[in-house]
Amino acid sequence: MTERRTEYRWFWVWDFEKEERWLNEMAANGWALVDVEYCKYTFEKTEYNEYTVRLEMHPSDENYITFMEDTGAEYIGRVLQWMYFRKRSELGSFDIFSDLDSRISHVRRIHMMILTLGLANLAIGIVNLSIGIFSTRNSFVAIFNLLVATLLMYGVGRMRGKIEYLENERRLRE
Amino acid sequence: MLENIVLTEATYYILLALYNPQHGYGIMQEVEEMSRGRVRLAAGTLYGALNSMVEKGWIVQLPVEDGSRKKNYQITAAGLEILNNEIERLRELVENGDAIIGGNNND
Numbered sequence: 001m002t003e004r005r006t007e008y009r010w011f012w013v014w015d016f017e018k019e020e021r022w023l024n025e026m027a028a029n030g031w032a033l034v035d036v037e038y039c040k041y042t043f044e045k046t047e048y049n050e051y052t053v054r055l056e057m058h059p060s061d062e063n064y065i066t067f068m069e070d071t072g073a074e075y076i077g078r079v080l081q082w083m084y085f086r087k088r089s090e091l092g093s094f095d096i097f098s099d100l101d102s103r104i105s106h107v108r109r110i111h112m113m114i115l116t117l118g119l120a121n122l123a124i125g126i127v128n129l130s131i132g133i134f135s136t137r138n139s140f141v142a143i144f145n146l147l148v149a150t151l152l153m154y155g156v157g158r159m160r161g162k163i164e165y166l167e168n169e170r171r172l173r174e
Numbered sequence: 175m176l177e178n179i180v181l182t183e184a185t186y187y188i189l190l191a192l193y194n195p196q197h198g199y200g201i202m203q204e205v206e207e208m209s210r211g212r213v214r215l216a217a218g219t220l221y222g223a224l225n226s227m228v229e230k231g232w233i234v235q236l237p238v239e240d241g242s243r244k245k246n247y248q249i250t251a252a253g254l255e256i257l258n259n260e261i262e263r264l265r266e267l268v269e270n271g272d273a274i275i276g277g278n279n280n281d
Contacts, residue, residue, distance in 0.1 A: 070198055096217060105222065
């Protein structure tokens with residue numbers, strides 16, 4: 001049985017690149033991601049740099065997993081909307097996106113998801129706030145909703161910035 | 175097709191690779207070979223491009239053969255027309271580039 005180790009980490013959804021970087025640093029040090037759950041990452045001992053790890057926000061899609069596997073990638077698992085893949089380095093470089101268009105549409109999907117959650121929290125917050133006039137408990141829930149909404153709007157801003165940057169690039173090159 | 179369509183490099187090479195029936199991984203390999211290793215299509219990009227091109231009717235998915243899980247695709251008449259227009263456009267780009275700086279490039 002290969003040696004395993006588990007790490008608990010939290011990443012904001014807009015820091016998905018930071019998460020991916022961390023997973024690849026682990027792989028570079030001989031710990032390849034083998035299983036993933038919410039905030040829980042399980043690694044197996046491998047050679048240094050044996051795998052490259054990639055993650056992508058993608059709707060549940062069996063065909064897509066088969067497609068990725070046919071190109072030599074391994075499907076590790078999924079957490080909410082996020083899919084995790086890895087590929088042996090000896091099989092060649094591993095990226096999910098190879099041009100700006102597909103990278104932009106990926107960030108757009110993430111942007112839409114955060115925006116939807118943010119607006120939902122804002123709406124529920126406002127409803128709770130108006131009920132809160134009659135009950136303190138609802139006022140607390142309202143404040144919580146509005147704080148979450150504010151945080152998510154920060155994430156929306158981060159994704160907007162990224163989309164803008166990529167679209168600027170796109171004006172000049174592919 | 176009155177609109178002038180400018181294809182991305184990925185779209186162009188995928189259509190070219192689908193002149194003969196081919197599956198996803200085959201497309202990646204063929205494009206890399208054609209471009210002598212320069213163009214490496216990533217799987218997510220390719221998957222998205224294939225789906226949009228099927229939607230537009232530029233390519234079709236062929237019936238899956240028994241015992242195989244690989245889906246083959248092939249270019250359609252509409253896709254071929256798009257591709258031919260693009261080759262024409264690229265020729266113009268290269269001719270103009272050559273005419274203006276092509277001769278002075280080697281000194």
